Amino acid sequence: xxxxxxxxxxxxxxxxxxxxxxxxxxxxxxxxxxxxxxxxxxxxxxxxxxxxxxxxxxxxxxxxxxxxxxxxxxxxxxxxxxxxxxxxxxxxxxxxxxxxxxxxxxxxxxxxxxxxxxxxxxxxxxxxxxxxxxxxxxxxxxxxxxxxxxxxxxxxxxxxxxxxxxxxxxxxxxxxxxxxxxxxxxxxxxxxxxxxxxxxxxxxxxxxxxxxxxxxxxxxxxxxxxxxxxxxxxxxxxxxxxxxxxxxxxxxxxxxxxxxxxxxxxxxxxxxxxxxxxxxxxxxxxxxxxxxxxxxxxxxxxxxxxxxxxxxxxxxxxxxxxxxxxxxxxxxxxxxxxxxxxxxxxxxxxxxxxxxxxxxxxxxxxxxxxxxxxxxxxxxxxxxxxxxxxxxxxxxxxxxxxxxxxxxxxxxxxxxxxxxxxxxxxxxxxxxxxxxxxxxxxx
Amino acid sequence: xxxxxxxxxxxxxxxxxxxxxxxxxxxxxxxxxxxxxxxxxxxxxxxxxxxxxxxxxxxxxxxxxxxxxxxxxxxxxxxxxxxxxxxxxxxxxxxxxxxxxxxxxxxxxxxxxxxxxxxxxxxxxxxxxxxxxxxxxxxxxxxxxxxxxxxxxxxx
Numbered sequence: 001x002x003x004x005x006x007x008x009x010x011x012x013x014x015x016x017x018x019x020x021x022x023x024x025x026x027x028x029x030x031x032x033x034x035x036x037x038x039x040x041x042x043x044x045x046x047x048x049x050x051x052x053x054x055x056x057x058x059x060x061x062x063x064x065x066x067x068x069x070x071x072x073x074x075x076x077x078x079x080x081x082x083x084x085x086x087x088x089x090x091x092x093x094x095x096x097x098x099x100x101x102x103x104x105x106x107x108x109x110x111x112x113x114x115x116x117x118x119x120x121x122x123x124x125x126x127x128x129x130x131x132x133x134x135x136x137x138x139x140x141x142x143x144x145x146x147x148x149x150x151x152x153x154x155x156x157x158x159x160x161x162x163x164x165x166x167x168x169x170x171x172x173x174x175x176x177x178x179x180x181x182x183x184x185x186x187x188x189x190x191x192x193x194x195x196x197x198x199x200x201x202x203x204x205x206x207x208x209x210x211x212x213x214x215x216x217x218x219x220x221x222x223x224x225x226x227x228x229x230x231x232x233x234x235x236x237x238x239x240x241x242x243x244x245x246x247x248x249x250x251x252x253x254x255x256x257x258x259x260x261x262x263x264x265x266x267x268x269x270x271x272x273x274x275x276x277x278x279x280x281x282x283x284x285x286x287x288x289x290x291x292x293x294x295x296x297x298x299x300x301x302x303x304x305x306x307x308x309x310x311x312x313x314x315x316x317x318x319x320x321x322x323x324x325x326x327x328x329x330x331x332x333x334x335x336x337x338x339x340x341x342x343x344x345x346x347x348x349x350x351x352x353x354x355x356x357x358x359x360x361x362x363x364x365x366x367x368x369x370x371x372x373x374x375x376x377x378x379x380x381x382x383x384x385x386x387x388x389x390x391x392x393x394x395x396x397x398x399x400x401x402x403x404x405x406x407x408x409x410x411x412x413x414x415x416x417x418x419x420x421x422x423x424x425x426x427x428x429x430x431x432x433x434x435x436x437x438x439x440x441x442x443x
Numbered sequence: 444x445x446x447x448x449x450x451x452x453x454x455x456x457x458x459x460x461x462x463x464x465x466x467x468x469x470x471x472x473x474x475x476x477x478x479x480x481x482x483x484x485x486x487x488x489x490x491x492x493x494x495x496x497x498x499x500x501x502x503x504x505x506x507x508x509x510x511x512x513x514x515x516x517x518x519x520x521x522x523x524x525x526x527x528x529x530x531x532x533x534x535x536x537x538x539x540x541x542x543x544x545x546x547x548x549x550x551x552x553x554x555x556x557x558x559x560x561x562x563x564x565x566x567x568x569x570x571x572x573x574x575x576x577x578x579x580x581x582x583x584x585x586x587x588x589x590x591x592x593x594x595x596x597x598x599x
């Protein structure tokens with residue numbers, strides 16, 4: 001067991017995603033209480049007090065984002081649930097959408113009330129099929145039951161929700177790009193300031209929160225910030241939905257209490273590494289988070305990755321992050337040059353093209369990796385990759401290029417010998433594959 | 444697209460009033476669902492209906508990878524080739540589909556039945572490898588299950 005639960009605290013059955021089941025679990029009671037007993041600022045104060053941090057990757061305190069919005073300024077405000085889950089390795093918001101969409105909707109209504117948002121959106125990635133169908137059905141159920149629309153539960157508060165489907169752009173998970181997409185244009189990120197909470201969708205104050213972040217809120221308002229603070233660690237309150245994949249025996253989505261032991265999580269809860277292999281490395285929070293090796297002597301104090309705990313501070317202290325919660329487990333014998341090639345192909349494909357260093361840099365780095373993998377690498381290529389990565393840092397509007405650079409540098413730092421080997425011998429130090437097969441060393 | 448306008452009007456009910464540019468993506472998606480791709484006349488119709496600049500629609504169409512200007516095969520097989528799927532055999536899946544269908548990724552079979560594509564992360568890493576057939580995800584695929592899937596699609 002991975003500690004206390006806030007979101008995955010019910011048994012999944014073929015009907016547990018329906019309104020009927022959600023109501024039987026006490027669903028929408030909290031909304032009623034909030035609308036009848038609390039003022040918008042009471043809700044915001046509670047969310048500030050509970051200390052929940054953004055679960056999309058940046059871990060920015062949700063309450064502090066909300067505090068920028070004045071619910072009484074007379075302007076229209078918007079609330080967006082970011083369900084554009086596209087960070088490779090991440091599939092945890094999908095779990096919420098498929099299995100308990102009403103938790104998200106109830107939490108969104110509470111948030112919309114606090115922010116005085118008449119219109120809300122769920123921006124869901126374009127490819128999702130089952131999560132979209134479940135969410136869309138839940139929205140219809142909620143409208144029919146009077147939880148959305150005019151004068152909700154007789155409170156005078158009115159709110160609409162629109163499920164907005166993306167159309168295949170990773171960058172639209174970035175909040176300003178997401179808003180551009182809703183406005184019907186290319187999903188180009190834009191510079192801040194002004195912050196989106198000041199000038200967001202159609203230039204009105206807008207809060208964009210991740211699906212998982214929002215899905216904590218119904219629980220927080222039901223049990224209180226103080227109870228929420230008792231879960232997790234002092235600096236990382238609550239739980240994290242971790243989606244684990246790669247060379248692991250039981251991949252899937254797990255709700256893990258912050259501060260939980262990594263070794264226990266990997267070896268007991270997730271069943272350990274495929275085919276009893278040794279652990280080579282872990283990408284802790286989506287491919288844009290820096291890779292950690294099983295035994296790492298690169299940081300100031302040597303540590304064993306398995307001695308870490310799963311919370312923000314523990315990961316920040318070793319130069320990485322819990323990011324989007326998309327954990328990828330890599331077994332001994334995996335070719336890290338091939339891994340970086342797949343990653344850079346992705347960033348090259350997804351760079352929106354707006355900023356020159358990212359548009360050109362991602363393609364350049366990708367071509368270098370293609371060349372190395374074709375046996376035509378040159379010794380200077382390794383330093384060139386590091387140079388491109390570092391040149392990108394801080395010179396672009398959004399973090400796509402920066403993150404790609406950090407991830408690249410981390411892999412090269414830890415596995416430079418594999419790159420040197422590949423360039424010198426024109427072949428991988430291993431079998432060049434990422435797939436882990438039963439039997440001998442990788443196939 | 445004109446026959447879809449009543450549907451588009453209905454979408455407006457839950458959207459903020461007077462901000463019709465919001466409908467660009469939903470309309471394009473719906474048109475593509477209906478026709479299989481976005482034709483020139485759809486763009487003309489949308490420019491008129493939403494009162495947005497033509498260049499805005501053109502820009503959107505060249506930006507989002509799911510929107511297309513040309514018809515493709517009846518069954519679109521999209522194989523994820525990102526990190527987690529590759530770690531679970533995506534490259535083998537692509538090779539075997541490519542051999543089975545006799546086309547390279549990015550191509551359509553001569554009978555217009557299948558289009559094979561490589562795509563980036565579909566958010567199905569825990570049930571990798573994943574292949575999307577039109578709108579549906581097919582998870583935890585193997586060469587055997589794909590052979591079965593293709594055979595079923597051929598019969599349908």
